[in-house]
Amino acid sequence: MKDEIILACKDLTKRFGAICALDNMELQLKKGRIVGLLGPNGSGKTTLIKLINGLLYPDEGHIWIDGVEPGVFTKSIVSYLPDKMYFADWMKVKDLLEFFEDFYLDFDKNRAMEMIRALSIDPELKMKSLSKGTKEKVQLVLVMSRKAKLYLLDEPIAGVDPAARDFILHTVLTNYDPGSTVLISTHLISDVERILDEVVFIKQGKNILHDSVDRIRETTNKSVDVLFREMFSMIPKVQDGFVRPGDLRSAPEQEGSRPHLENETQNTYREEENQ
Amino acid sequence: MEWKLVEGRPIWIQLYEQLVYAIVSGRYPCGSRFPSVRELASQAQVNPNTMQRALSQLDAAGLTYTQRTDGRTVTENQTVIEIARRTLAKEEIFRYLNGMKNLGYEKAQAVAMLEEELAHEG
Structure with a gap:
């Protein structure tokens, strides 16, 4: 069961006007893995997650989650932590628990309540009275209290303090189920590296590297964090997620100057698995 | 138990070395029950599969052994x-x-x- 594919993307392309956010993306994730989705701002991380989640529709290509294309069914097996808060802030914490219980068959309300208590959050409080960090914790508790097959966590550790970050990593680890896969997008790699099985580097909407953390450390003698900085420090133009139309497409000379990067590293992970 | 992980070396090897140290220094005595993968992974804040790999290496080195139903035990072989x-x-x-x-x-x-x-x- 462990080697079954939970997520497959084939030739996945998504454009926003002239900007190609995902460019023939290929990706396969197996069950039972914690995977880091790493890339600089504007590389397509959130777009990919929204496509998997059915919030966006691909222009080309396909996605299968446990063999099924995104739709009503896949929402029942995918648990999604968006990069923004999406709850009505007049709701109380306990209302949200009930809301989730109504919505998702796989939601374990007792487990959620236990975590809320462990965090010393008063379930009677309204969301709007909570601090930003506490709101994020509540949201993560809700998402991780589902027994989903695929968890999509979009930037779960951005903008929280170190204690909250530890809580988040701890929550991911303790709720880890050998049959489910967790995909965490982040650019704060050093913080999450030790909890990951594998990493996927994406650059300009393409999967440029997919390998296990330990194999990267073994073959490069570098941490994933250091490798990431090296690989991405070479990219000019795309800065702070502010991409002008045409930037990504109009740079053939950049890609041509470093063809080895894509050719050598792409899909090394899959090739080895197939042996 | 304090876990120290450094950059640039495979995590599972570092975990393995620290577990060996814990065994030979008597923290986990001969014949005692070893904590579960999940417990150790959560303690060290690492991926359970990575911890599993370190533990398999302990088994391979003969320092621990697993019984189908009874988890992992430190060897009685001094x-x-x-x-x-x-x-x-x-x-x-x-x-x-x-x-x-x-x-x-x-x-x-x-x-x-x-x-x-x-x-x-x-």
Whole structure:
């Protein structure tokens, strides 16, 4: 069961006007893995997650989650932590628990309540009275209290303090189920590296590297964090997620100057698995 | 147990080394039950699959063994543990000698100074 594919993307392309956010993306994730989705701002991380989640529709290509294309069914097996808060802030914490219980068959309300208590959050409080960090914790508790097959966590550790970050990593680890896969997008790699099985580097909407953390450390003698900085420090133009139309497409000379990067590293992970 | 992980080396190897140390130093005595993968992973804040790999290596080294129903146990074989302990002791000795060499002392001087220090401790 462990080697079954939970997520497959084939030739996945998504454009926003002239900007190609995902460019023939290929990706396969197996069950039972914690995977880091790493890339600089504007590389397509959130777009990919929204496509998997059915919030966006691909222009080309396909996605299968446990063999099924995104739709009503896949929402029942995918648990999604968006990069923004999406709850009505007049709701109380306990209302949200009930809301989730109504919505998702796989939601374990007792487990959620236990975590809320462990965090010393008063379930009677309204969301709007909570601090930003506490709101994020509540949201993560809700998402991780589902027994989903695929968890999509979009930037779960951005903008929280170190204690909250530890809580988040701890929550991911303790709720880890050998049959489910967790995909965490982040650019704060050093913080999450030790909890990951594998990493996927994406650059300009393409999967440029997919390998296990330990194999990267073994073959490069570098941490994933250091490798990431090296690989991405070479990219000019795309800065702070502010991409002008045409930037990504109009740079053939950049890609041509470093063809080895894509050719050598792409899909090394899959090739080895197939042996 | 304190876990220290450094950059640039595979995580599972570092976990393995620290687990060996914990066994030979008597933290997990001969024949005692070993904590579960999940417990250790959560303690070290690492991926359970990575911890599993470190534990499999302990099994392979003969320091622990698994019974189908009963989890993982530290070996009762004192010899195996002693060999692992000696290996670590050797590393410590080399580290000392190397450090002294880098400070410009000959081997004989390093040994003499060590003895002198021990005599002081008395």
